[in-house]
Amino acid sequence: MDTHATARPMQWNGLSSAEAQARFKRDGPNQIRPQPQRRLALQLLARFQNPLVLILLAASGVSAMTGDVMGAAVIGVIILASVLLDFFQEHRAGRAAERLAEQVAVTVTTLRDGLPCALALPQLVQGDVVLLSAGNLVPADGLALEVEDFFVNQAQLTGEPYPVEKHVDPSAGFDAWLPEAGNAVFMGSSVISGSARILVMRTGSATALGQIAASLAKPAPATAFERGTRQFGLLIMRLTLAMVLFVLLVNIVHHRPLLESFLFAVALAVGLTPELLPMIVSVTLARGALRMADQKVIVKRLSAIQDMGSMDVLCTDKTGTLTQARIRLERHVDAQNQEYARVLELAYLNSSFETGLKSPLDDAILQHGEVDVSGWKKLDEVPFDFERRRVSVLVARGSQRLLICKGAPEDILRLCARYEGEGGEILPLDAQARGRIEGLFDRLGDDGFRVLGIGWREVAADHPHAVVTDETALIFAGLAAFLDPPKASAGPALAAMVASGLAVKIVTGDSERVTRHVCAQLGLPITGVLTGQEIARMNDDALRARVGGVNLICRANPAQKTRVLLALKARGHVVGYLGDGINDAPSLHTADVGISVDSAVDVAKQAAAMILLENDLHVLHAGILEGRRTFGNVMKYIMMATSSNFGNMFSMAAAAVVLPFLPMLPLQILLNNLLYDVSELPLPLDRVDHEDMARPRRWDMRFIRNFMLVIGPISSVFDLLTFYLLIVLFKADEALFHTGWFVESIATQVLVIFVIRTRRNPLRSHPHPWLMLVSLGVVALAMLLPFSPIAGDLGFAPLPLEFFALLTVLLVVYLLLVEAGKRWFYRRWAYA
Incomplete structure (x- = not known):
């Protein structure tokens, strides 16, 4: 470590590019916890850690050893296709999100080859000379070479909220560094005022903050959306486990072959589990991030898109957002x-x-x-x-x-x-x-x-x-x-937000009178006013009771703004905060959705989850609508997966009890599941109806459960009706029964997408062309498979033409009943 660098002023102009590159290779990126970049092959192999996948692979191997080589091979191909599909979709989504985040990454002015250049924070190395000024983040631990009225806030290290002045002290040694050292600055601090030239001495995990973070490393708390998807997954897994154990028990009671029964139970678990959910969520959020980028909103944290869609309260500063900032x-x-x-x-x-x-x-x-x-x-x-x-x-x-x-x-x-x-x-x-x-x-x-x-x-x-x-x-x-005149666009944008079910609250350090004047010019009615002095006299309970009825908070300091946000969150609101100054950083961190602008100071951009490329409320409103669109498409998959899986559970239970053979071969269940997954792939591209974006929507497990209980049994009734017709009308043997139910199952599961994807009449809500094309293509493929050369390998038998005529009638009646059930449900239960 170059502890003697302060004694050699010629090095105050920084490192050469070659030396910096060598040090970067030696020390690694300037990150507290660098994200390990596993090779793609290892990432792909990690997909096979899924217990269900491992069980299926083991079962496939057992099948091969018992002589069913073709069945084992087909099962292996289906598993591989499913895993590859999931991997490549998520990988593409992740890369797209990373590229967007790089557009608004915080940079630092560094001297390289004697010239100032903007450098991404991870590229900083020991020995770099950094130029800092008010509003910058301190990017690493360093020694002050030159300062001018240089004050920093290092509360993240010391808990002390007041600025600390730093000065040059060439006699101080590196080993004597403490947070209170007058000549040392530390990663995570922010510059309050003045300017300085800093020699970087420690980077990444070697910094004081890095050492603290390493000892106190905790995963980030799950968002409401992540908690909801986890609860949903656990609900389905519990129901699936119960169903699989029941079916396995029935098969054993019927003295069916143990291996075949085991394969059937495992395949049933795969078929009933919404294993596509993580990929659908990742791809939908990444697609949403790309669309939001088109709306000039850059997403730094993908899960914030869902929070944006659920946001029902927006707190915003006045200057520069409601006003022109041309003072x-x-x-x-x-x-x-x-x-x-x-x-x-x-x-x-x-x-x-x-x-x-x-x-x-x-x-x-x-x-x-x-x-x-x-x-x-x-x-x-x-x-x-x-x-x-x-x-x-x-x-x-x-x-x-x-x-x-x-x-x-x-x-x-x-x-x-x-x-x-x-x-x-x-x-x-x-x-x-x-x-x-x-x-x-x-x-x-x-x-x-x-x-x-x-x-x-x-x-x-x-x-x-x-x-x-x-x-x-x-x-x-x-x-x-x-x-500071109001923006001409602010009034219409505020009106549009209010019309979209968003409560707008002005949180400002300015006076009440000035802010009232601006609100009057913008046509924003004042429902109540709270001042910083009043907040200071209130405890948290009193503030929580008061804050819901006011939309103007004036003369508030950063700590009071944070208390307001916490009070709103305690009342059950999903809160966004829009700010761009040093004083806004705590509020941006506290809010469910921290929103800043590209011209903001570093500390504000670092704390924000989203960055507006234009400081315009119309841009923010467009981003909010895009967040609701993304949430809506994820919910479509949730609603379809729950209703379809719940219906299939009942069907499987009934079939396992009354039939003398397995209702569907394990291989056919896996193929059914793969085809259904393929039909869902274009879902992130789908349009979302206006009424679904008119109000904020939240994750509601009760709503999802009730939808599953209403729509799922309709699917079961038609499955059972298909069983009856195949056995009584067509006198189906085992192969014909498997084939008929396979085709009916695919047709009902896939085509119901067009009913469930909208709350409107399906004929008046047009899906994305790719969703329609892929879904109809999957149904057509399922109908053609019994007549294909590989039909025998898949256990299929040709279906009579009368079956397809009857299937058409069943499908029409089924879709009409689902539509009627859907309408009754939405009349009965409030909007989610």
Whole structure:
């Protein structure tokens, strides 16, 4: 490790590309827990760890040893085809998601070959020189080479929420590093203000954060969607296990061959288990991510798509989302509401010398280039933080030293003991004057102005540094008033979101009056207001009771915003948060769906699950609808799999009891399952009806169970009717019975897709062409197999033409009854 690098300033320009590449090969990527990239062959072999697959392979081997080589070979081919299908679909989906995430990956400015370049965080190596500024994440552990008013938040390591200033200390050794070390920065920290040049000393798992993470590594908590799919899978598996044990017991009682009975039971388990669910979910979510990318929404975490579809509350900041973020300084007035040039001069000095992340208000102040600050120099700074809501700079000109403080007007006024009257006269700030000034910034707020208070005081010449305790006994100079017009698109976008069943809540650090003015211009009715001061006085229970009835939360700091989100989640809401600043990172992490924009600071982009490529609510609304579309397509498979599997369970149970032979050969069950899986492959491409996207939808096991109990028995009735007709009307032997039920089972399972996929009349809701083509193709293939050259190998016998005429009638009646049952169900049960 190059601990002596700080003593060699020539290395302050970074590594050469060749040396960096060599170190990357030696140390690996700069990740706390690098994702192991297994070879494709190993990933494919891992698919065979499925217990059902292993049992089937073992059963196939036993069949081969007993002389049924052809049956064993066909079973092996079907298993291999199913596993390959699952593997390639998920692999393609995963790669697509990775490529999308790379588009919005956080980068760091690094010096390579003496020139600055943007580098992905994992590419960083020990010895790199990194340039950091306000809003950046600290990408690795490092030593400060150069700093300028450099403050970082390292709460992730120390739990201390306040910024810590870092400085250069060449005498400090690497081994002496502690979180409180003044010259060290650590991965996971964020830069609050200032700038620095950092020498990277430790990367990845070797960092302080990496060592903590290694000892406390825990898997991420499952999302509501992941918990739901797991519960669904367990429900089906329990029902399947019970059915398989029952059928196996019946076959043993009937003295059927043990191996054949065992193969039948295992094949039945495969046929009844929704093993396609993980692949359908993965492919549908990846397809949704690609479609959302077309809508200018990049998904970093695929499971967030489902949360987006279920989201029923959106919390958003005001500036830049509801407003244009093109802020103009319109007025700079004294305590008497008169234009006062000194207010502009003091504000300009503060913004000019502030080294923290410049806000749009600072940019608006600095547009007034007529202010001359050439005679002033900066001595020190107390950076902005979201608890104080102000920033102070200590400046000097000749023998004069001023501490200039700028921030929220009520906070600045609270710190002032005097104010500037007409002609610059310094007057005591008595209760009457204080009330007059408060009334002034209230009126400015009512007119839609964002207001900053400006205070100052002289500092003694022997006071070279500025600290928070210096922000007392200030002189109130006046107010700077800004206008930020609402976006023309925000009003219609908000209306569309509300019409889509989404509750929009404005969570802002701005004043109530300004935010009310903006909401009035956008046509957003105010249902209730909560302020940061009120939140501070409430316990969590009181906040939970209050937060549901308000849609305007003002003057809230980051901790209070997080409490609001937690209160909403505790009320059962799925909550999204849209933000782009340093102060938004905790809220983005807390929300079910953290949403940021491509122009956001690094800490916000890192915390977000989705990134908007355009800061426009219409883009977000399109992403929400796409999330609902994706969720809807996953639910289609769930509804079809449950109803189909439940119906097949009853059919198998009845057939096993009354028939003198197996109702279907194990090989035929596996083939049936494979063909059904193929018919479902285009489901992620399918259209979703407007009414299914009109409201947020959540995973509801009760709803799914009830649907299964209503539709499943209809399938069983027609299976039993088919049994009766085959035996009584067609006098079917074992082979003909197997063939007839195989064809009827495939036809009913696949064609019912077109009924269950929509809540509408199926003739008025058009499926995706690929879904229709593949589904009809699978049914046609099933009907042709009994007449194919391999029919005998599959255990099929040719079916009489009368069977197909009868099957057509059965299918029409079956689909009509399912449609009637579906309509009754949706009238009986509320919208899921």
